[in-house]
Amino acid sequence: MRAPSATAAAPLLEHLFRRQAGRMVAHFARLLGPAHLNLAEDAVQEAMLRALETWPYGGVPENAVAWLFRTAHNVAIDAIRRNKLLGEKTEGMVAELSRSATALPEDPDTEEQLRDDELRMIILCCHPALTRDASVALSLKTVGGFSVREIARAFLAEESAIAQRLVRAKRQVRDGPLTFEMPRGSELQDRLASVLDVLYFMFNEGYAAHEGEALIRQDLCMEALRLGCLVASSSISTPRVDALVALMALQAARLPARVDNAGDLVQLEFQDRSLWDRDLIGLGFHYFDRSMVGDDVSEFHVQAAIAATHARATDPQSVDWPVILRLYDQLLAINRSPVVALNRAVAVAKVHGPGQALAEIESLDSNQKLGDYHLLLAVRGHLLQEVGRPGEAAACFRSALECPCSEPERRFLRRKLGEI
């Protein structure tokens, strides 16, 4: 009988299973072909299940990752032999899987191959044939190692809706058929743009101020960041990728300070900066410096520069607002979106006072799209309060409360209303 050994007490790395699941699914998707994504996922799931049935008695094996890797290969071999999915290619595939099963995941060559598999998997998930929602869900499910339920929770969606979306996406992958080939030339640039779009969307979904499930949403942010780093460290990266990674890292650094103990939103200027994640800020600046190579000044570059300016300030009083305002001017020139204009108004208020910001906001007010946008009303209310027009400010907050917004935002607005 085995006695619990001392080494088995070593804790597993956080999210080890999730991470390895993503890597292994990508690995099997390459070996088996993306048309057999389900088979790849099943083999990985089964390997983890076997770990769950075995390790609680014998302890975690010395090389847990290699154990999972080997077991998943064996499961895949059994499955393709049993269900003859691959027809006459079966024995050839078995031979290839047997070869691959002996490679150690820590071997530098294997490690590089696994990273490449993950990269190709993301590129595949962001194929233009798929909608953005489908790309996000498929990326999270395959390379991300998230379950349907976790994805549903993160998006506040029904599990069945996410499951449906994945079934459709996988059918498109199979029937496309979408391949693991790396696109080239302008096609690669287009695909990279859609990868960045998907990652930024994934990040923002996690970052958005929704009620509850804070942990899973934070996981979403961190996964987008991780995938961003993966792309950034690959040969297909561009300074624009670095800029997005910088932006995500600098924003993610603020996550621990964004919500107080009561679960209420804390505005940037009232956040406890000592809670900001120093490692992520360091990572953000590292990628920000890298993004400066070349002439490209994308929206991500400017947004990262804004986030970097906030991160550089040691306290709210030392934020360089004139720089931030100039950056918003630049951002507005790239993207004339009313949301950007609204954010710029906040910077205008800091530099030129609330009166001028209010004047600039008036023009936004008439914009149909923003008429019932709660953030516009909230900012307007705040500025009116600052210029000493409390009656109108209160009216703004009240209208904002009638707009669709999340519970933490609602509490925030009620608090503002109470302060008047």
Next chain:
Amino acid sequence: MSKYLLLLHSDPSGWTNLSPDEMQKALEKFMAWMHKPFTVGGQRLGPDNGRVMRSVGGNVRATDGPYSESKEVLGGFYIIEAANYEEAVARTLDHPTLEYGGTVEVRQIWEP
């Protein structure tokens, strides 16, 4: 101190809905329990019902293991130390298998 045998019956299909992250969390709970100071050891059993042998009219026959209606299988066992049944039960109350829908059978190892 006596030794107690904990027989863990569980339904493996209950695990299949867990995400990798949830599986790792479950595993960590099992590992933490395995390292409690009163745990002497444990071993997993094969994922089947084994064989049952009995003598029928003088001939020993081996048949496939007990067939029960439930999907639960005897997945493995632990041996723990406890002063009496009461303590053995108390020490097993937080065994993670219970949280995941399994059953634990507690038997004293008889040492006269």
